[in-house]
Amino acid sequence: NAGVTQTPKFRVLKTGQSMTLLCAQDMNHEYMYWYRQDPGMGLRLIHYSVGEGTTAKGEVPDGYNVSRLKKQNFLLGLESAAPSQTSVYFCASSYSTGEQYFGPGTRLTVT
Amino acid sequence: QKEVEQDPGPLSVPEGAIVSLNCTYSNSAFQYFMWYRQYSRKGPELLMYTYSSGNKEDGRFTAQVDKSSKYISLFIRDSQPSDSATYLCAMRPLTGTASKLTFGTGTRLQVTL
Numbered sequence A: 001n002a003g004v005t006q007t008p009k010f011r012v013l014k015t016g017q018s019m020t021l022l023c024a025q026d027m028n029h030e031y032m033y034w035y036r037q038d039p040g041m042g043l044r045l046i047h048y049s050v051g052e053g054t055t056a057k058g059e060v061p062d063g064y065n066v067s068r069l070k071k072q073n074f075l076l077g078l079e080s081a082a083p084s085q086t087s088v089y090f091c092a093s094s095y096s097t098g099e100q101y102f103g104p105g106t107r108l109t110v111t
Numbered sequence B: 001q002k003e004v005e006q007d008p009g010p011l012s013v014p015e016g017a018i019v020s021l022n023c024t025y026s027n028s029a030f031q032y033f034m035w036y037r038q039y040s041r042k043g044p045e046l047l048m049y050t051y052s053s054g055n056k057e058d059g060r061f062t063a064q065v066d067k068s069s070k071y072i073s074l075f076i077r078d079s080q081p082s083d084s085a086t087y088l089c090a091m092r093p094l095t096g097t098a099s100k101l102t103f104g105t106g107t108r109l110q111v112t113l
Helices: none
Strands: A004-007 A010-013 A019-025 A031-038 A042-049 A064-067 A073-078 A087-094 A106-110 B011-014 B019-025 B030-038 B045-051 B054-058 B061-066 B071-076 B085-093 B107-112
Touching (some): A019 A031, A019 A087, A019 A106, A031 A073, A042 A064, A042 A073, A073 A087, B011 B019, B030 B061, B045 B054, B045 B061, B071 B085
Parallel strands (some): A010 A106
Antiparallel strands (some): A004 A019, A031 A042, A031 A087, A087 A106, B019 B071, B030 B045, B030 B085, B054 B061, B061 B071
């Protein structure tokens, strides 16, 4: 039982490049979330999903897109990376009861 | 003003001390309260989960909720160097979209030998 996994662990992008972060969970959770974590800012919700085929915007959605084609996977895309998107990205999943379980994170640097 | 306030620390204590970590909040609708532990360069790990007011104990950890004061606490007894981490509080209302949580910014704890 791997829980929540994230790919890749690290990535360096140049401004304007695109990439996709993959999150996978094996706990059969309905809900999935993408956060970014920056010093002094805490965890901020980017996008979330309440089920396969559904997505919704969180607190800081600009510059990101998401897709949830399969219940166990939640993808976060950056179409044109900017230095302001340098951050640590965490994926989480939960049942409707709300306890969220987090992945190990992806460290992204945009130069 | 943030919905959830948490002293960033760092909080430095000697091994064996009792640690008290706290959060205050402004939204009276919050009913579920959680504490996460985050080691450096790792993902947050769920530590404690409580509903409404009262205490919950799990080993050396006790979570306390005082809804009348809008104040939650996490106590760590007999603190160990392995408890050195950032502790995040999180909370949500009884009902709401997708069980979204509101997080504090975290308190960094250092337990010294």
